Amino acid sequence: MGLEMRVLLVLAMAICLPSATYAADGTATFYTPPYVPSSCYGYQNDGVMVAAASDAIWGNRAACGRRYRVTCTGATNQGVPQPCKGTSVVVKIVDYCPPGCRGTIDLSQEAFTVIANPNAGKIKITSSCNGYQNDGVLIAAASAPIFNNKAACGRSYRVTCTGATNQGVPQPCKGTSVVVKIVDLCPSPGCQATLDLSQEAFATIANPDAGKITIEYNQV
Structure with a gap:
């Protein structure tokens, strides 16, 4: 079923769209520094936007x-009934949260603080449409108007670059289009575009250095 084609904006942020998206609903806790050594990378320093995976997503490394x-x-305790800050955070799995882990994912203290009041200790989280299903790399996150409380999950859109949004890359378009599947939400207020394409999808239609482009898109 086709939809009327519209000219809007799209922003490429590949790290926000994993090829295997995180569970649709779960809980998050946090742990404190030091973050090395880790189960995945030993003494490699991966910064502070990291997390440990529970058995639900660890998958034997x-x-x-x-x-x-x-x-x-949302909240999991009455002590902090409104913990959320209305933002999201991207984390890299570097460690294992062993049996007894209180959350689906155990965020670094810094990552937890980006999205919630750390006094909450544990929060409810969401991040995707399809749980642990692997939908490949030609995927996208939808802004709230398109996402429509997960109604957009699984829809496919053909996206074509139509022009630039910044003078740094005045001619970003490659003259091609790409079909992407909606697998995630690009949350407000941080979302800067109508669609947030995976890096691979964005690179198919435009120069990634542009970062943000104007597009035409329609449901296919």
Whole structure:
């Protein structure tokens, strides 16, 4: 079923869209520094936007290196009834949260603080449409108007670059189009575009250095 084609904006942020998206609903806790050594990378320093995976997503180390966008959706305790800050955070899995882990994902203290009041300790989270399903790399996150409380999950859109949004790359378009599947939400207020394409999808239609472009898109 086709939809009327419209000219809008798209922003490429590949790290926000893992090829295997995070569980649709779960909980997050946090742990404190030091973050090395880690189960995945030993003494390699991967910064502070990191997380440890519970058995639900660890997969015998298969989760190592995956990046997940995590969004706070609500409280788990009455002490902090409104913990969420209305933002999301992208974290890299570098460690294992062993049996007894209190959350689906155990965020670094810094990552947890980006999305919620750390006094909450544990929060409800959401991040995707399809749980642990691997939808490949030609995927996208939809802004709230398109996402429509997950109604857009699984829809495919043909996206074509039509022009530039910045003078740094005045002619970003490659003259091609790409079909992407909606697998995630690009949350407000941080989302800067109508569609947030994977890096691979964006690079198919435009110069990635542009970062943000004007597009035409329609449902296919």
